[in-house]
Amino acid sequence: MSDDSCHNIHLLNSSAKYGGISYNNKMNIMQRFVAMLGAIHRESFKEEVDVRNWDTRPAIVLMTVAFCLLALHYLKFNTAFYSALSWWFEHVSSQGNEAFYQLRQQTWFPLLSQAWWSFWHVLTFVLIPLLVIKTVLKDSLKDYGLGLGDLKKDIKWYVLLAAPILFFVFLVSFREDFSSHYPFYKLAYRSWADLIAWEILYLIQFFCVEFFFRGFIIQACRPAFGVNAIFVMIVPYMMIHFSKPWLEATGAIFFGLFLGVLAFHTRTIWGGVVVHISIALSMDIAALLQTKGLPQQWLP
Numbered sequence: 001m002s003d004d005s006c007h008n009i010h011l012l013n014s015s016a017k018y019g020g021i022s023y024n025n026k027m028n029i030m031q032r033f034v035a036m037l038g039a040i041h042r043e044s045f046k047e048e049v050d051v052r053n054w055d056t057r058p059a060i061v062l063m064t065v066a067f068c069l070l071a072l073h074y075l076k077f078n079t080a081f082y083s084a085l086s087w088w089f090e091h092v093s094s095q096g097n098e099a100f101y102q103l104r105q106q107t108w109f110p111l112l113s114q115a116w117w118s119f120w121h122v123l124t125f126v127l128i129p130l131l132v133i134k135t136v137l138k139d140s141l142k143d144y145g146l147g148l149g150d151l152k153k154d155i156k157w158y159v160l161l162a163a164p165i166l167f168f169v170f171l172v173s174f175r176e177d178f179s180s181h182y183p184f185y186k187l188a189y190r191s192w193a194d195l196i197a198w199e200i201l202y203l204i205q206f207f208c209v210e211f212f213f214r215g216f217i218i219q220a221c222r223p224a225f226g227v228n229a230i231f232v233m234i235v236p237y238m239m240i241h242f243s244k245p246w247l248e249a250t251g252a253i254f255f256g257l258f259l260g261v262l263a264f265h266t267r268t269i270w271g272g273v274v275v276h277i278s279i280a281l282s283m284d285i286a287a288l289l290q291t292k293g294l295p296q297q298w299l300p
Contacts, residue, residue, distance in 0.1 A: 037227050037261070057137060061220040062232075064132050068124040068212070069236060076120040078113050107300050111197055114185050118201040125208035129216040137220070145215035149268030158271040161258050165251075165279055173286035177245050182287035189292035191300040199281065206276040207269075213237045213256070214263035214272050222264070230260035 074080065089100040103109060133139050172178045185198040213233050221229035237256040241249040259272045288294055 042226075055224045058221045058224045060132065060136055061217060064129060065212075065217060065236065068128055069240070072120055072124040076117045078116075081113050081116040110187050111185065111194065111201075114198060114201050118205055121205045121208040125205075125212035129212060133216070133220075143267075144219045145211065145263060145267060145269035147268060148270060150266045151268050151271050154262055154266050154271065157258075157262055158275050161255075161262075162275045162278055165255070166282055169279065169282050169286055172247065173283075173290050178283075179287045179290040181245060183284040187300075188284065189288055189295055192295045192298045194300060195288075195295055199284065202280065202284070203277050206280055207273050210259075210263075210269040210272045210276060214259055215269045218260060218264055219267070227264065230257065230264055233260055 085100055085103070086097070089097055129144075130141070133141065133144060183198060184202070185194070188195045188198050213236070217233045217236075218229045221232055225232060234253060234256045238249065238252045241252040259275070263269055263272055285294075
C-alpha cells in the first residue's frame with residue numbers, strides 16, 4: 001500500500017475516535033473518506049493505461065452479471081420450481097401428475113422449494129462466475145476475494161458496520177411489515193429441524209451474494225475502473241432488494257458502499273460474509289420472537 005493511502009486511512013481512523021462532532025468536522029470526515037477512496041483508486045492502476053488496447057474484462061464480467069441476474073430473477077421462485085416438477089412428472093417419470101400431487105403433500109415439500117431457491121443462487125452467483133474466472137479470464141480465485149487478504153487490519157470497521165445495524169434490527173423487529181416478511185420460509189417456527197435446515201440454505205446464499213458482488217464484480221472491474229468498480233456494483237446490488245421492505249432496500253445502497261470499500265481495501269469477501277450472516281440470522285430470530293416464537297419441538 002502506498003504512503004498516500006496509509007496516511008488517508010490513518011486520518012479516517014483517528015477522526016472516528018471522537019464523539020460530539022460538529023457539522024464542520026463531519027464535513028472534514030467526509031473529505032477524508034473521499035481522500036482515502038482517491039488513494040485506493042490510484043493504487044488500482046499499477047501502470048499507465050494504454051488506450052489503444054481494450055480491456056475486455058469488465059465487458060465479459062458485466063455481461064455475465066446481466067445474464068446471471070436475469071436467470072436468477074425468473075428461475076428462483078416457486079412458480080419455476082412447480083413448473084419444472086410438473087414437466088418432469090409429465091414427460092420423464094412414468095408416475096404422472098398423481099406422483100407430483102403426492103410429493104406436494106409431503107411434510108418437507110415446502111423446504112424443498114427453498115432448496116430450489118438456494119440452488120439458483122449458488123449456480124448464478126458462484127458456479128457460473130467461477131467458470132468464467134477459470135476458463136475465460138484465466139485468473140486465480142484468490143484475486144476474487146476468496147483468500148483472507150488484509151482482513152485483520154479492518155476487522156474493527158466490520159464490527160462498527162454491523163453493530164448499529166444489529167441494534168436497528170432490534171428496533172424494526174416490532175414493525176408488522178418486518179415481522180411478517182421474515183423468515184422467508186414461513187414454517188421455520190414448526191420445528192428446530194425446519195429452522196436449522198432453512199438457515200443453512202439461507203446463509204449459504206449470503207456467501208453467494210458476497211462473492212458475486214464484492215468478489216466477482218469489484219475485483220474483476222478493479223483494474224479498469226479503479227475505485228469506481230464499487231459504485232458499479234452498488235446499482236445491481238440495490239436492485240436485488242426491490243422485493244424487500246423499503247427501509248432495507250434503501251439501506252442496501254449504503255451497506256453495499258461500505259462493504260464494497262472494505263472488500264476493495266482488504267481484497268477479501270469474508271468480512272462481509274460474516275457481517276451479512278450475523279445480520280440475517282438476527283433478523284430471522286427477531287421476527288420469530290415477535291410472531292410465532294422459536295420452535296418447541298425437534299421434528300415437525
